[in-house]
Amino acid sequence: MHTLEQLRAGQLAGVRRLKLACGLTDFPSEIFDLADSLEILDLSGNALSSLPDDLPRLHKLRILFCSDNLFTTLPAVLGSCPALEMIGFKANRLCHVPAAALPPKLRWLTLTDNAIEALPEELGKCGQLQKLMLAGNRLSHLPASLSNCHRLELVRIAANRFTALPDCLLALPRLSWLAYAGNPYTEACELAALTDAGAAGVAWQRLELAQQLGEGASGVIYRARLDGRDDVAVKVFKGAMTSDGLPRSEMAACVGAGAHAGLIPILGTLDAHPQGAPGLVMPLIDAAFRNLAGPPSLASCTRDVYADGMRFDAPQALAIAHGIASAVCQLHARGIVHGDLYAHNILHAHAGACLLGDFGAASMFVPGSPQGNWLQGIEARAFGVLLGELIAHCATPLPALQTLQEACLQQDVLSRPQFEAMELALRDMLPA
Structure with missing residues (x-):
């Protein structure tokens, strides 16, 4: 993490990567002083709602993160950035993605957790696109032109408004990792899995949490003692939305998977968390793993x-x-x-x-x-x-x-x- 004071004092000359999170409401013009070196710019966690029209002056900029800001439109100026290939605008207020905002070298686009209802047909012209993350929006369809993105390998469209899985995805020759849970057409299956699997509820009061064992995109895993005698692992989900989808969908898949030597068993779902957070209770995995x-x-x-x-x-x-x-x-x-x-x-x-x-x-x-x-x-x-x-x-x-x-x-x-x-x-x- 860098500071605005360092930037303004010229102490960051020559840096390839800059991260500023200090309540910015405007794009600091001093960033342009780094134009001959800057490749990765992370302005996540500020209060920005626009980017300057001359952003392409950052001619080496390959990666731009502007998550957790106040953008309502994906800035059109992004499409004019000559080297830009990775864009991250997670958890803003985006409702509009203009075709002009798509740079020619785009490989990785993250627009998770916004309010987007439609994407431009021009997305299908992004021939280098490999990773498309759209979970947690208001999409009910994808551009048919996406079938032209033959390099696309990872797609996240969970927690949207799809009433069917978009046909344009199914025949993509390199698609390998697809998440689509938490849409209207999957809700019945997910609820049935949670009900039919009969996973027991484990009350929070029965657990004594110890140290944190790990953390992923969707939650934090703790070591805990169940009923004062059994060592278990407890996964507490972080919030209503993850980069991949909804906690409910993950829980449904976990309990619906059944017992198998190659799967982590589920002891039960978490009940009565003080903040209402959902979670899963699992056996403690051998430390050798x-x-x-x-x-x-x-x-x-x-x-x-x-x-x-x-x-x-x-x-x-x-x-x-x-x-x-x-x-x-x-x-x-x-x-x-x-x-x-x-x-x-x-x-x-x-x-x-x-x-x-x-x-x-x-x-x-x-x-x-x-x-x-x-x-x-x-x-x-x-x-x-x-x-x-x-x-x-x-x-x-x-x-x-x-x-x-x-x-x-x-x-x-x-x-x-x-x-x-x-x-x-x-x-x-x-x-x-």
């Missing part, structure tokens, strides 16, 4: 970041691949797509033991339906990306896994293998 990778960075966009030197032996890689395929196979059989099938959402431990977690982007579908076949094909591509990462970090070649990976990545969505078949194939690859 670690995240398989870190989440995507600004540079990697849609690809996870692995620790330097991360290596698996062949039995480990195959065990992880089989364990995840088996878990996803059960999800699909129960009408759930994970939506965020990434290494950073996988915990792994001894000899390839693994757990698939974080259902924040999970969505529901009707098993056996034509649309369900498309959705499973989309998730198969995400699995193909994961297989490629396991292969890349494996100490020895895995030709059979390579063949399966290539099948998952083929452009024709419906030609990709189903998880039931992949689970069987991977089981046969495991060492005797």
Whole structure:
């Protein structure tokens, strides 16, 4: 975090990244003094409602974050910024996105938690677009032209007003991570999952919270003692909206997933939190489990970041691949797509033991339906990306896994293998 005083005193000359959060109501003109170096500008958490017409003077600016401000229109000047490829305007008051606001090199657009009812058809001309985050708006349709965005890999349209899943998404050749829960056409399935699964309620008063274990986009996880004797983990959701969707949708998917060796069990949903926050109570996971990778960075966009030197032996890689395929196979059989099938959402431990977690982007579908076949094909591509990462970090070649990976990545969505078949194939690859 930088200060306005540092900027005005010339102490930030030559910086590539600038972050200011100090109640700004106007764009500081001194930022233009950094035009020859500035690539990342973060003005989130201020009170801005406009940007200057000469913003393109920041000719090296690649990334702009203006979340938690007061914008009602996505500034048209963004479209004239020659190097701009990543835009984040989460949690503003946006209701209008003009076509002129879309820069030619746009790769990553985040407009989560606003009041947008429509997007311009020109969005389909953004040929470099990889990541589109629109959860928590008022959208009931997407531009049909989006079917032209053949590089698009991650889409978030949860918690909007869709009465059906937009057809323009289903055949996208690279789409791998899709979240659409919390829309009118998914509400009945989500409520049924919460009701039919019979998840017990766990009263807040029965829990004694200890240290924080972790924090994600949707909530904070604490270690706790249940009824004074059992160690558990408690996930308390942060608010009404996350980057992926609604807490209710995540809870529905978690309890609807059922018991499986590759899934984190659910003991119950949280009741009577003092602030009314929803939550989940889960068994405490063995401390030996670690995240398989870190989440995507600004540079990697849609690809996870692995620790330097991360290596698996062949039995480990195959065990992880089989364990995840088996878990996803059960999800699909129960009408759930994970939506965020990434290494950073996988915990792994001894000899390839693994757990698939974080259902924040999970969505529901009707098993056996034509649309369900498309959705499973989309998730198969995400699995193909994961297989490629396991292969890349494996100490020895895995030709059979390579063949399966290539099948998952083929452009024709419906030609990709189903998880039931992949689970069987991977089981046969495991060492005797």
